[in-house]
Amino acid sequence: MSQELTQQWLNEIQTLKQQLAQLQKERDAAWESAEKWRKLYNTEAEQRRTDAQLSKQAIASLKTQIQRLQGIEEAQLHDATVTVAIQQELAPIKSVEDLKTKLITVIKERDRLQHALKTEQDNHAQTRKSLTTALGDAIDSLAQQRGKEEEGERGEIRVEKRDRTTI
Numbered sequence: 001m002s003q004e005l006t007q008q009w010l011n012e013i014q015t016l017k018q019q020l021a022q023l024q025k026e027r028d029a030a031w032e033s034a035e036k037w038r039k040l041y042n043t044e045a046e047q048r049r050t051d052a053q054l055s056k057q058a059i060a061s062l063k064t065q066i067q068r069l070q071g072i073e074e075a076q077l078h079d080a081t082v083t084v085a086i087q088q089e090l091a092p093i094k095s096v097e098d099l100k101t102k103l104i105t106v107i108k109e110r111d112r113l114q115h116a117l118k119t120e121q122d123n124h125a126q127t128r129k130s131l132t133t134a135l136g137d138a139i140d141s142l143a144q145q146r147g148k149e150e151e152g153e154r155g156e157i158r159v160e161k162r163d164r165t166t167i
Helices: 002-090 096-166
Strands: none
Touching: none
């Protein structure tokens, strides 16, 4: 009976080993399948991210193009408005004398604007020069201050060295 029981246990162990081997194969196959799906998912996700980035760039480009075209339309509208305004201003001129008077007025206004522009440019140049000088002075002052701080640190280090040598 013990021989029979032993044989039964050996058969049971053999069956369990076969089941274990089969389950390990199934697990490995499932793992490989999961890994394949993970790679496919990652590839698809990367493609989606790339597509999204390209779409964002295309949208930005189109927005810029729309703004540029709107600017052109606005400039054309402004030019048309200016042309109408000029025509309205010239309409009351009926004689050469009126035209000369208007021309003198326009030339005076141009000269005044040129003088104002020149004054503004001179003021801008003076401001730039003053700011550059002030910046240079600040840099020099900062360099001097750092130099003094470094000298102070060196003095402290020398004092510490002396103290250590006397100990």
